[in-house]
Amino acid sequence: MAKSDWWKKSVVYQVYPRSYQDSNNDGIGDLPGLTSRLAYIKDLGADVIWLNPIYKSPDKDNGYDISDYRSIQPAYGTMDDFDEMLQRAHVLGLKIMMDLVVNHTSDQNKWFQESKKSKDNPYRDYYVWRDPVDGHEPNNWGSYFNGSVWKFDETTGQYYLHLFADGQPDLNWENPKVRDEVWNIMRFWLDKGVDGFRMDVINLISKPAGLPDGQKAPNEKYADVGKVVADGPRLNEFLQEMNEKVLSKYDVMTVGEMPDSTPEDAIKYTGLDSHELNMVFQFDHVGLAGNPDKRLGKWFDAPIKLVELKKSLSKWEKELDGKGWNSLYWNNHDQPRAVSRFATDDPKYREKVAKMLGTTLHLMQGTPYVYEGEELGMTNVHYSKLSQYEDLESLNAYHEFVEDEKIIDKESMLRYLSCKSRDNARTPMQWDNKDNAGFTSAKPWFELNPNYTEINARGQIEDKDSVFSYYKKLIALRHKYDVIVYGDYEVLDPEDDDVFAYVRRYNEEKILVINNFTDKKLTRDYGQNEGKLLLGNYNDDNKLEIRPYESKVYMFK
Known part of the structure; x- marks a missing residue:
């Protein structure tokens, strides 16, 4: 069928349904709650809603362990509620992108319940089973969630593979029956009218032949499984089959979450001449500032160096330009809040920081993603x-x-x-300054961020100087100017560890974007005196002077 590139011009708003809006006062967000807030998302200017998993699940990993792909999690409502939400979204001109989780299922999924019964069960090869090696795990891979990737099952005397929690057994994509099951699941939702899929850890579905040991770093108990499994030998083949059998039949948006992928990998999957996915989620920039003790991985609290951040983002901008497409994000359900992580959530500067980070991201080449509450400048919760x-x-x-x-x-x-911690992103949405932030009138499923009395939607929607209003302007600019969607990218002064400045060019249009990542007053001359101020997070413009956490966008014609 004829395809369009509407997803290039779109802005995506991510909803974590458990924490968005409770409609029946059980303390858990749900689909009718989301439906009641669709007008808010439309007012922001977003085009697409990415919905985190809403399928039936025992919730060992907050819905990323699916027991039934064709049923709605009861806490979120019913299939009728979903259909109503989808229909209302479409009336408003909003598209819905589902979360497709098919690297693994829940151990409560009927496929796995059958698979573990016996070695000759018809579903046995739906999963990855192996005999013990010298009485131990079949290899030395370490789980993304710590510990081994293998769990022993007494019934059959074999181990099953789980790259994540032991309640999330990995599917065996080598089995064509498994792939057919996935294609049928996708068709089920696409035929309902959903507009695309965000594909959870999709680059992990092809495991290396023989499942060999990985290389362990000194003092590490297990090998880094990402370095062994990511972008496996048959990944392109599987994604091409997915496109041929399913995606090519619909005009939809697809983004693949791909930890450990490189720009070269991404071009293979999202290349403008390929037949796989539209874009990937890469992890380079959110993987910066890990602990020097490699055993601790991401667990660290040192600030990210701006030079490294610019290098990471610019690499993806440059290497995918004209060859593939970027997804642009600061935070999501798996990442801490951007203002707390990339700058400061000090109340003195929080609003300026939120606007500055939004400017930095939204004016790059790629499709921007806004995670619920980001448009308000929500912060980490700082549990103790x-x-x-x-x-x-x-x-x-x-x-x-x-x-x-x-x-x-x-x-x-x-x-x-x-x-x-990922929990920083999962506190309930802050709608107003009343009890439980307007999220629920019951006890919330998760503790609220106490700052909801100062940071909430009701206090920002009508305020022309709020973070929310600023995000509306950013989104409107992307919809208005082709240079923001299609323009090439050039970073300025890449070794400057205080300012992130870049230029975008397309046909006769040029924009200059200047962002101060410090609380210092600086002076920089990028030729801004020759341009027209298009947007800024201060109410005036001191031209060559750049104030604390200031953002300025100039247009040249």
Whole structure:
């Protein structure tokens, strides 16, 4: 069928349904709650809603462990509620992008329940089973959620593979029956009218032949599984088959989450002449500032160096230009809040920082993603006790590093969790300054960020100087100017560790984007005196002077 590139001009708004809006006062966000807020998302200017998993699940990993791909999680409502939400979204001109989680299922999925019954069960080869090796795990891979990727099953005396939690067994994509099951799931939702898929860790579906040991770093108990599994030998083949059998029949948007992928990899999957996906989620920029002790991985609280951030983002901008397409994001359900992570959530500067980060991202080449509450400048919650955390990855890391291996003290690990835990993004949406932030009238499923009394939608929607109003302007600029969508990209002064400035050019249009990532007053001359100020996060323009966390966008014609 004829395809368009509407997704290049679009802005995506991500909804984590559990934390967005509760409609029936059980403390959990749901689909009718989302439906009641569609007008808010439309008012912001977004074009597409990416919906985190809403399928039936035992919730060991907040819905990324799916037990039934064709049923709605009861806490979120019914299929009728979904159909109503989809229809209302389409009436408003909003598209819906579903989360497709098919690297693994839940261990409660009927396929796995059958698979573990016996070695000759018809579903046995839907998953990856292996015999013990010398009485131990089949190889030395370490799970993304800490510990081994293997769990022993007493019934058949074999181990099954789980790259994530042990309740998330990996599907065997080598089995064509598994792939057919996935294609049918996709058709089910596309025929309902959904407008695309965000594909969870899709570059992990092709495992290397023989499942060989990985290389372990000194002092590490397990090998980094990402370096062994990512972008496996048959990934292109599987994605091409997906496109041929399913995606090519619909005009939809697709983005593949691809940890450990490089720009070269992304071009293979998203190349303008390829037949696979529209874009990928890469992890380079959100993987910066890891702990020098490699055993601790991402758990660290040092600030990110701007020179490294510019290098990472610019690499993807330059290498995909004219060859593929970027997805642009600061945060999502798996990442801490951007203002807290990339600059500061000090109340003195928080609004300026939120606007500055939004400007930096939205004026690059690619499709921008706004995570719920980002448009308000929501911050990390800064929990101080382990009992306040819910995220499986965070809890596993604490138990492993503090209690089991004793390689870090309790206070340091809690500080790292406060900085990097995924729970920072999962606190309920802050709608107003009343009880429970307008999210629910019951006890919320998760503790609210106490700053909801100062940071909330009601206080920003009508305020022309708010973060929300600024995001509306950013989105409107992308819809108005082709240079923002299609223009090439050039970073200025890449070694400047205080200012992130770049230029975009397309036909006769040129824009200059200047962003101060510090609380210092600086002077820089990028030729801005010759341009016309298009947008800024201060109410005036001091031209060559750049104030703390200031953003300025100039147009040249």
